[in-house]
Amino acid sequence: MLSDQGRRLLELLVSVLPQIRVANPKTYISYGTAHTQLGLELMAETYGRSLQRQGLDELARWTKINGFPAITGLIVNMERKSDFYMQPGSGYFDLYERAIDDFRWWEHEIVKSLSFNWAPYLIGLTLVESPRAVDLDIPERVEATVYRILRDSKLSQQIKAIHNNECQICGHTIIMPNGTRYSEAHHIQPLGMPHNGPDVIDNMVCVCPNHHVELDYGVIRLSIDMLRGACGHYISEKYIDYHNNFYGL
Incomplete structure (x- = not known):
């Protein structure tokens, strides 16, 4: 006990x-x-x-x-x-x-x-008041992985197609057993509270799973220069600034 x-x-x-x-x-x-x-x-x-x-x-x-x-x-x-x-x-x-x-x-x-x-x-105990969450961010990673699969929106499909499923940071793609390519779409300014980032293509990047996690954690600083570009995909600087400022990068 x-x-x-x-x-x-x-x-x-x-x-x-x-x-x-x-x-x-x-x-x-x-x-x-x-x-x-x-x-x-x-x-x-x-x-x-x-x-x-x-x-x-x-x-x-x-x-x-x-x-x-x-x-x-x-x-x-x-x-x-x-x-x-x-x-x-x-x-x-x-x-x-x-x-x-x-x-x-x-x-x-x-x-x-x-x-x-x-x-x-917890029977018989008085709950301790919970400290307020200060930096509520994206959905937790395991749920988010399922969420991305279920919610593979037209914009997500579009951005992946534009970049041929290649990470805009490192150029890597994952070749699945059936020969298809795998990548993930990341919202630079996260959706939902408290960020309220928009679900628009200029707020998205195509990345590999490793860089997706690093972006989710705020491990790396973003800049336009470090991202591989492609015709049909414009990224707004204001969303990159949001990412860098939120994580203090």
């Missing part, structure tokens, strides 16, 4: 699930925010290590022993100078004997956390 500290931390993490967008760790919760929300005393030199001593390690072991989703991966380091910027600390991956760059496994655990029924383990 979880101690009160472990259950309160679980409660906090469950309360932030509605704001989570798996492909955007900015919608997750930082070690410092979790520490503050729980009203904990600083018991180590960093919030992360202090949190480990006050419920985090216990909760992580409890989820593993019971075969539950690794929900503690919602807590990430948001200090830019950290080696683990925008991801959990190494202990999260070590517990499951995973490489610290196994982001696909990490994403899968968060997706499972979103659909798991945590209610039986």
Whole structure:
């Protein structure tokens, strides 16, 4: 059974699930925010290590022993100078004997956390107020992959055809077993709240899956010069400026 500290931390993490967008760790919760929300005393030199001593390690072991989703991966380091910027600390991956760059496994655990029924383990507790989401972004990556397939709009098909399914950043394309080419369409200024980017071709680029993820995460800066052009596809600078400004690039 979880101690009160472990259950309160679980409660906090469950309360932030509605704001989570798996492909955007900015919608997750930082070690410092979790520490503050729980009203904990600083018991180590960093919030992360202090949190480990006050419920985090216990909760992580409890989820593993019971075969539950690794929900503690919602807590990430948001200090830019950290080696683990925008991801959990190494202990999260070590517990499951995973490489610290196994982001696909990490994403899968968060997706499972979103659909798991945590209610039986929160009985009798008063929910901690969830911190407001500041940087709500695109739909989470696993859902987005399905969404792109189901919503392969005429514009998406058009932009892929214009570029022959070749990434506008690196030129790569994926050759499927049946010989067809695969690429993805990315909205530079994301659709939906809070960005409200338009579904127009000058707000889209044709990219490979790797660069699509990097754009979703805000890993790379965009510029017109770095994008391979093609007749029939004009990209507006204002959407590129939005991407760079939003991610501070």
